[in-house]
Amino acid sequence: MRAQLERDFERFGRELPRDFPAHVRERYHIDLSARYLGFPLPHPIGKGSGQLSLHESQLEIDHQAGLAFVVLKTVIAQDASGAQTMKAWATHETKMEVERRRSGDREGWTVTWKGRGWDRSFDDYLALVRVARDLTRSGELVAVPSVKYHLPVLDEPFRDEEYQFTTGALARQWGAGPLPLEKDFSPTLAGDARSDEREAILRWLAEVPARIRAGGDVRLGVKLMNARFDDDFQRKMVEGTKGADALIVFNRLFDVEQGVAYGGWDLSDRNLRVLTPGISPGSGSDTPGLRRGSVNLVGTGNVCSGRMIAEYARCGCESVQLHTAFQLPLSAYPSTDGSRTQRVLHQMIFDPTDGLIAVLWEHEAAGRIGRHDGELRFLDLLHAHPQG
Numbered sequence: 001m002r003a004q005l006e007r008d009f010e011r012f013g014r015e016l017p018r019d020f021p022a023h024v025r026e027r028y029h030i031d032l033s034a035r036y037l038g039f040p041l042p043h044p045i046g047k048g049s050g051q052l053s054l055h056e057s058q059l060e061i062d063h064q065a066g067l068a069f070v071v072l073k074t075v076i077a078q079d080a081s082g083a084q085t086m087k088a089w090a091t092h093e094t095k096m097e098v099e100r101r102r103s104g105d106r107e108g109w110t111v112t113w114k115g116r117g118w119d120r121s122f123d124d125y126l127a128l129v130r131v132a133r134d135l136t137r138s139g140e141l142v143a144v145p146s147v148k149y150h151l152p153v154l155d156e157p158f159r160d161e162e163y164q165f166t167t168g169a170l171a172r173q174w175g176a177g178p179l180p181l182e183k184d185f186s187p188t189l190a191g192d193a194r195s196d197e198r199e200a201i202l203r204w205l206a207e208v209p210a211r212i213r214a215g216g217d218v219r220l221g222v223k224l225m226n227a228r229f230d231d232d233f234q235r236k237m238v239e240g241t242k243g244a245d246a247l248i249v250f251n252r253l254f255d256v257e258q259g260v261a262y263g264g265w266d267l268s269d270r271n272l273r274v275l276t277p278g279i280s281p282g283s284g285s286d287t288p289g290l291r292r293g294s295v296n297l298v299g300t301g302n303v304c305s306g307r308m309i310a311e312y313a314r315c316g317c318e319s320v321q322l323h324t325a326f327q328l329p330l331s332a333y334p335s336t337d338g339s340r341t342q343r344v345l346h347q348m349i350f351d352p353t354d355g356l357i358a359v360l361w362e363h364e365a366a367g368r369i370g371r372h373d374g375e376l377r378f379l380d381l382l383h384a385h386p387q388g
């Protein structure tokens with residue numbers, strides 16, 4: 001099996017078959033099935049919202065590569081007159097720098113960018129949502145919109161017109177059935193004065209989902225920011241989010257000095273520390289870890305290997321959404337050909353040391369997961385025995 005994996009790694013580095021999950025199941029007896037916002041997925045790897053999901057052509061490349069899901073760039077909510085309270089987030093900025101970012105002795109990657117949300121018209125966004133809807137309906141690629149809605153300071157009321165108009169317009173484009181939707185709480189928001197008050201953040205998380213739902217039938221993923229407070233407050237944010245179907249955990253860190261969001265190993269360390277059940281550092285052994293109720297989790301942040309996908313899964317994440325990994329220089333991928341999406345999938349699944357297949361074998365050997373009718377299942381990592 002190991003020799004087979006080495007061979008597949010080599011040949012799929014030249015061309016990755018679109019239906020690689022079927023190959024993995026047949027050849028390795030591994031079921032990579034995963035879930036995102038209630039959608040069954042052939043494998044757990046999707047694309048987080050950002051500059052890589054602005055155009056139909058980008059969705060087409062992802063579909064051809066066999067990516068499991070894509071979240072469209074975040075649009076800024078508006079009311080019927082076009083007014084946007086969060087207009088400061090609809091800025092136009094194209095320049096992005098893909099850079100190394102060091103954390104202790106580990107080198108990761110980060111994208112430095114001063115831009116924020118969707119900067120074209122709302123009608124343009126609705127046109128992209130129609131493309132996403134058709135891809136999702138046909139079963140080719142789950143593709144869902146993302147919105148940043150008005151977030152008031154403590155004594156201010158919510159601008160419900162913006163919630164209702166934006167959700168209603170998206171839901172009408174989507175047509176039958178619930179509209180799958182992410183609500184983005186972004187790192188630039190974490191760096192904004194609006195987020196200085198813990199109570200203001202907890203109020204948003206308690207009230208925003210119901211306000212979104214008032215505008216239409218929605219299946220809602222709330223993408224939580226990393227607030228500028230400690231791990232215990234971050235857990236409070238998870239526990240205090242009311243009425244979400246899934247939580248996306250957690251968007252990038254904010255560097256106050258440089259005024260930019262960043263990722264890399266600091267981000268995955270923080271995210272996994274907050275999510276690990278039973279760990280509540282600094283607060284004594286009698287304090288339980290995260291209490292997230294029955295809400296589903298989706299991981300994001302420095303997913304740079306199959307090993308990292310497994311780490312997020314062991315913390316309860318049914319799938320992961322990557323962004324930085326799709327922007328690296330071509331020399332950073334082990335494959336020699338293919339789109340960046342194909343190259344990422346190839347590395348995440350087939351790398352003989354840190355790919356998902358190899359890592360699932362490790363968890364099996366350590367007795368954390370077992371076989372069902374001869375098959376290992378990715379989703380069993382969510383309930384893996386913790387020891388070892």
Ligand SMILES: Cc1cc2nc3c(=O)[nH]c(=O)nc-3n(C[C@H](O)[C@H](O)[C@H](O)COP(=O)(O)O)c2cc1C
Nearest residue numbers: 048049050074111113184263300301302322323324
């Ligand atoms: C340039 C850039 C733009 C992004 N824009 C958005 C956005 O509009 N909405 C959003 O929810 N997340 C956005 N993100 C966050 C990513 O979707 C992702 O959750 C985050 O970068 C962590 O994953 P990564 O470490 O794989 O990049 C952006 C990230 C980057 C690097």
